[in-house]
Structures are given as structure tokens and as C-alpha cells.
Amino acid sequence: MTQPTPSKRPLWTVAVLLLLGAAALWGASRLVWSAEQHDRGVRGVVLETHTGAQVQGALVPLAVLAVAGVAGAVATGGWPRRVLGVLLALAGLWACWLAVDGLSFGGFPAGTPGWQIFTGRGLALLGGILVLLGGLIATRKAGSMPRLGARYAAPSVKKTARDPDTELWEALSEGEDPTDR
Template identity: 35%
Template sequence: MTAGGAVRDDRRGLGIVVLGLLLGAAALWGSGTAPWFTVDVPTATRGTVAASATGAQLQPSVTAVAALLVAAVAALIALSGIARRLLGVLVVLGAGAAVALTVRLVAVPPTPAELASARAGLNTGGAPEGIGAVEATPWPWLAVAGGVIALIAAVLLVIREPRLPKLGSRYAAPGAKAPETDPDRAAWERLDAGGDPTVGPRESDN
């Protein structure tokens, strides 16, 4: 039990938190590696080409938060109590920032010239007026969805932490049967105490 008397038996809640963080990380990473905006750009040597920029190129925080979420899942094994809650707050801040920055970028897309410059080695031939209109793809919304999922999981972690079990530790429900003693281990313990390991506990008491 915790100091407040709560039993750390909410394994389903812990599973939801872990699953939410992993899904959020996968969505953010997948979105970050996909093209977010495309534009037709006239070049000096290849004519008009379709240039695109990925989420990681335009908003590096997306993949950075994805890495944070994976690290947070690993940290759940070692942390508990206030440390776990601080971890949840950190994830809330990171996921919230990723969502806010992505929505802002979708609301105010990069200019054609900015998007063209995001593609390394692309020569526009000094004619930015010939660049077409910027077109958005659906991939930024995957980042928004992943950030929201991670945000919900982190809030659940902060709120439910006193009931979430510590990974790697054993928790017995009230009234559960105590584990049986290993006979070999009990014999060695009696030998260390100066008793006869061939005699059972009840016989040695007589």
C-alpha cells in the first residue's frame, strides 16, 4: 500500500498509460518522417519539380517528443511516486507543445520560398515568383492525434499514479495467500541459525 493507504493494483491503468505513450510516439515519429507540405518549384536545370518538406524538417519538436515518449515508457520501470508524476508533467508539456506548434504551422503554412529552401540542394534559378502554391498533406494531423493521445496518457499517469503498480515489484491483493516457502531455502536458513537442516520447523521446536 502507499502512504495514503491506496493499493497499487491498477494494472489496466498502467497498461493504458504505456499503450498511449507508445501510440503517441509512433504517430509523432511517422508523421515527422512524412511530407507535410508540397509545392511546385521551377528549377534552372530540371524544369518544374514538386518539392516537399517533412514534419521533422519544418517542426523538429515532433520527432523530439516522439523520442521523449519512448524514453518515458522506459523510465516508468525505474520511477514511482513524485518522480513518476514529474515525468507525467514533462510529457504533458512536451506533447502539448508538439500539438500547439503543429496546429499553428497548419494554420499559417510556410511560404513557397520557405518550403523550397527546406529541400537541400534545390536550385530555384532565382525565380521565386514562378513557385506554385503550397499544398498541405494530411500528415500533420497524425502528429496532432499522436500528441493528444500522449497528452491524455500523461494526464492519466499524473492523476492515477498512487494506484499504478511499480513495474518489477510484487503486489499482493488483500487476503491473498502468501507464497509458499522454498524447502531448500528454509533448510539453508536453519543451518545458518545453527539448527539441523534435516529436521522440519515443527520437529525442531519440540
């Protein structure tokens, strides 16, 4: 019984989900996440805004982890890919938690950019969900996704060439002089 040929679709799906999730997390780190009005004496009441990176410093590292997860998903297979998928799913859950942690649905003071706060946190939530889905798919479909080819694996048994010309070219590729035979 032969094994079915691995489909590239789940691997592409994981890569796209992780890259989109990383972009969303990075973008959310640049947007407004909180705003407060402070009385500054002579200057009056001043609105201070804080970005996602200032409020939740883990957004950018989670985005970097998601990008690294793409390389890990492509380079690994089997159990290492499943472990990577679980790690990415946990990172996605963490990003979702960071997005909703401290979110207030109450009224904002006048002049507070409420829609900007919800946009920044919503983008982080979307990024977390995308990374979570990428990790779950990588875990579930780890066996059916293609691995790096045998070209990148350490040679265990030397192949025998079928054609004499091919044998000469392989000898040249390995650094041998085929004319010394």
C-alpha cells in the same frame, strides 16, 4: 486499514498511449508537411516537398521521449512518476503546437499534395494528444499504479525465512554456503 491493491490497468493505458503517440509522431516526421512550387528556369516549375522532420526537427526527439516515458512510468512511483507525467503532458502539448504551427488552410497551388500535408500534420496532432493523455493519466493515477516489486528495491531489512528449506535456498542465492552453519 490496508491500502488497496494497485490496478495494472492505468499503467497499461499509459504505456499504450505513449507508445501509440510515439509511433504517430515518428510516422508524422516521415510524411509531407509542406510543399512549394519553385521556378527552376529550364526545368520549369518544380514542386518541392518537405517532410515533418525537415519542417519540425523536434518530432523524432519527442517520439523518443514518449518511448522513454514508458520505461519511466513503469520504473518509478509516487512523486517521480507525477513529475514524469507533467513532463510528458508538456511534451504532448508541444507536439500539438508543432502540428498546427504554420498550417495554412488557404488554397494550395495546383499539384500541391494538400491531403498529404493535412495527413502528416494530423498524425502529429494525434500523436501529441496521445502523449498528452498518457502524461495526464500518469500524473493523476500515479499513486494507484503498481511500482516495481520489492525484488528490485535495495534491501533495508533482512527477511526471516519461514521454512528451513527456503532458508537454505535463500542462503545459496546470496552466495553463502549453508553447510557451514
